[in-house]
Amino acid sequence: MNKPKIDLRIVKTRKAIKDSFLTLIQTKGYDRITIQDIADQAIINRNTFYLHYIDKPDLMEKLCIEHIDLLNVCLPEYTEDVQNEDPSFMVIALKSLFLILEEHVVFFRTMLTHEIESSFSSYLKDHFKQIILSGLDTPPDNLKIQISLEYMVSGLVGAISLWIKEPEHYSIDEWIEQLSNIHFNNILDLIRSINGHSVQ
Template sequence: MPKVDRRIAKSQEAIKKAVLELMSEKNFDDITIQDISDRANVSRGTIYLHYLDKYDLLDKLIAEHINEMRVICESTSELEFIDANLPWFEYLESNHLFFSTMLASKGAPSFRSQFREFLVDEFKDEIDITKGKNNGLNKDIILQFIVTSYVGIVEWWITNGMPYPPQIMAEQVGILLERNL
């Protein structure tokens, strides 16, 4: 892994944090590169050094989080749903600003669709319609039910200020997944 200059990493983190803070205050379409630059305390040139424009910045930020979630899934793929969910909810909690902004913002519908696509990829192989409680049901319908439920529970948890700790969420969502898959 190439070594990244700490100043570059610090600037990129400030830029990402700035865009998220601004998105929590106003519509993404109304945010300018100058707004981001002012909030992050970096020059506009620094932003353009790393990103083509604000859309590229948002796309890269979303891709970064989707990739992190994919890594979590890969590292927990052999675990039962309850145990596999805990790192997820801990990640969601530790990145609250990102997820609360993406789920609440009208400017980030691409996040919701990418999140759904990611979950479809993760859950599609978990569904068995050849035996048990899902025997004879349509796999696409079950998949959409599970994905929509998962997105909904994550959105509810984040937008309501995470009223239950990650451990409780992991346990209860894990039990619900086991009942339905």
């Protein structure tokens, strides 16, 4: 069965809108951007914008979902690997993660270093929590476990935010090595705590 043909004009227009939106966030800030600003920057008219997006929040939401979906692809479920105490999975997962961050550095840098940083950081932390807890039968309800999880993902997002500001100054492999050494044992301890709590 033939796949539907991709309309390259639509792809090109949406890319222009998204690139213009990110540029404007950096120069004007999210709250001060208007649809007309985006249209002018992308060299389209307002009606063309509305053919693709409902409004500015819709554009922001779709951008975030699009890039979070990229992380879903690069970060496989790894609960079983953690429980088998195989540290190599962490290096592989982090390598995949940082390659995505590097490829889409403009988006992640904009989201993590401008005035919308706090909301996107929370969005990213929630996503990492879901990945860490994937494969578990029940979510943890123990306060100590919840605090440990929050502490862990906050540290990971903080490290990503630090790297994303000046990625050219840091070796990805060195960054991954440090994060892997820190987070593998943290995740392993967390999974053990959850499993131990669930059988009590």
